[in-house]
Amino acid sequence: MNPETMNPETLKMLAAGLAMGLGALGPGIGIGILGYGAMQALGRNPEARGPIMTNMILAIAFAEAIAIYALIVAIIIALIA
Amino acid sequence: MPKRGCLGCSFPVIIGVAVIVLALLVVSLLGGPVGSKLLGLVGIHFELPAWASVLKPEPKLPAEAILHVGGFLITNTMIAAWITTIVLVVVSILATRRMKLVPAGLQALLEFVLELLLNFCNSVAGEKNGRKFFPVVATIFLFVIVNACLSLIPGYGSIVVIEAGHKMVPLLRGANTDLNVPLVLALFSFVAVEYFGIRTLKLRYLKKFINVSKLGSGVKMLFMGKVKSAFAEIFFGIIDVAVGLLEALSEFIRIVSFTFRLFGNMTAGEILLLIAAFLVPWVFPVIFYGLELLVGLIQAVVFGGLTLVFLTMAVASHDEHSEKH
Incomplete structure (x- = not known):
C-alpha cells in the first residue's frame, strides 16, 4: 500500500468501518438463529404466536445491543477520537 | 353491504x-x-x-450546553428530561383529577397502561413482590418510553438557539441520547436492586458476594488434622470466594450494559433519522420514524423488564432456592 495515502484520517475511517462491520457480524448471526428458532416454534405451535413474538423481539433486542456497542465505538472513532 | x-x-x-x-x-x-x-x-x-x-448532519455525542448558571451547565438533554417529567406529571394529574369508577378517556388509557405493567410485574415477581417492585419498574418504563416518543415529535430537534460561540444548538434533544441520563436510570435500578435485596434477606444477601463459609470450615478441618478432606474443602472454598467476587462484579457490569444499551439505541436512532433525512429528504424517513417508535417501546420494556428480573433474583433466597430442587 502506498504510504502516502495512509494518513491518520484514512486509518480512522478504516477502523470505524471495521469496528462496525466486525461488530455486526456476531449479532447478525445471533438474530438469524433467534429468528430460526422462533419460526420453528411457530411452525410447531401456531397458537403460541403472541408469546413467541414477544420473547423473540426481547431476545433480538439483547442481541442487537451488542451491535449497538460496536456502533458507539465506530461513532466515537469516526467523530471524536 | x-x-x-x-x-x-x-x-x-x-x-x-x-x-x-x-x-x-x-x-x-x-x-x-x-x-x-x-x-x-x-x-x-x-x-x-x-x-x-437537508443540510449534512453533524451528529454530536456529548450533549450541547444551552445555558450557564453559575458554574453549572444546562444542556439540551436536561431540558428534554424536565419536559418528559412535566408531561408525565401533568398527564397523571389530569387523569386522576376527577376519577370515576368506570374510567373513560385519559383515565382509562392510564389505567390500561398501568394495569398492563402491574400484571407484568405480578407475572414475573409474584403477587406480593410484584406490587412492591411496580413503582420502580413503572417509573423507568414510563420515563424511557415517553422520552423516546417525545423526541420523535416533528420539529423537536429543529428549535435552535444560538449559543455564545455563534453556534446553532438545538434546544431539545432526546434525554437518553446523553450518556448521563441512562447512567442515572441504571444507577437507580442498581440501588433499587440492592435496597430490596438487603431489606428482604438482611445479611444473607451479602453472603452471595462474600462466601467464606466453606473456606472457614476447611481451615478448621486443617487444624483438626483432617488434612485430606481439608484440602478439598479449601479448594471448593476458594472457588466459592471467586464466584462471590464474580457475582459482585457482574452487579457493576450491569450498570455499564444498562447504560450503553439504552444510550446506544437512542443515539443510533437519532443519527439514523438524521442520515435518512439527509440522503432522501422526503417520504423515506417516515419508515424509520415507525421503526424508532418500536425501538423506544422495546428499550422501555427491556430496561423495565431487566430491572424487574434482577429485583426478583435479588430477593430470591439462595438457600430456599436450593432446598426446593
Whole structure:
C-alpha cells in the first residue's frame, strides 16, 4: 500500500468501518438463529404466536445491543477520537 | 353491504395519494445526495432546491450546553428530561383529577397502561413482590418510553438557539441520547436492586458476594488434622470466594450494559433519522420514524423488564432456592 495515502484520517475511517462491520457480524448471526428458532416454534405451535413474538423481539433486542456497542465505538472513532 | 374502498377513502383517492407519495419518493431519491451523485456520473445535473434539501448532519455525542448558571451547565438533554417529567406529571394529574369508577378517556388509557405493567410485574415477581417492585419498574418504563416518543415529535430537534460561540444548538434533544441520563436510570435500578435485596434477606444477601463459609470450615478441618478432606474443602472454598467476587462484579457490569444499551439505541436512532433525512429528504424517513417508535417501546420494556428480573433474583433466597430442587 502506498504510504502516502495512509494518513491518520484514512486509518480512522478504516477502523470505524471495521469496528462496525466486525461488530455486526456476531449479532447478525445471533438474530438469524433467534429468528430460526422462533419460526420453528411457530411452525410447531401456531397458537403460541403472541408469546413467541414477544420473547423473540426481547431476545433480538439483547442481541442487537451488542451491535449497538460496536456502533458507539465506530461513532466515537469516526467523530471524536 | 360492504363499503367499497380502503382505509376509509374511495379507490381513486387512495391511488392519487399513493401516486403523489411515490412521485415525492422518486424525486427526492434522485435529487438527494445519493441520486445526484449517481446522475452526475451519467452527466445529468439534477438537485433539489435549497429549501427542500437537508443540510449534512453533524451528529454530536456529548450533549450541547444551552445555558450557564453559575458554574453549572444546562444542556439540551436536561431540558428534554424536565419536559418528559412535566408531561408525565401533568398527564397523571389530569387523569386522576376527577376519577370515576368506570374510567373513560385519559383515565382509562392510564389505567390500561398501568394495569398492563402491574400484571407484568405480578407475572414475573409474584403477587406480593410484584406490587412492591411496580413503582420502580413503572417509573423507568414510563420515563424511557415517553422520552423516546417525545423526541420523535416533528420539529423537536429543529428549535435552535444560538449559543455564545455563534453556534446553532438545538434546544431539545432526546434525554437518553446523553450518556448521563441512562447512567442515572441504571444507577437507580442498581440501588433499587440492592435496597430490596438487603431489606428482604438482611445479611444473607451479602453472603452471595462474600462466601467464606466453606473456606472457614476447611481451615478448621486443617487444624483438626483432617488434612485430606481439608484440602478439598479449601479448594471448593476458594472457588466459592471467586464466584462471590464474580457475582459482585457482574452487579457493576450491569450498570455499564444498562447504560450503553439504552444510550446506544437512542443515539443510533437519532443519527439514523438524521442520515435518512439527509440522503432522501422526503417520504423515506417516515419508515424509520415507525421503526424508532418500536425501538423506544422495546428499550422501555427491556430496561423495565431487566430491572424487574434482577429485583426478583435479588430477593430470591439462595438457600430456599436450593432446598426446593
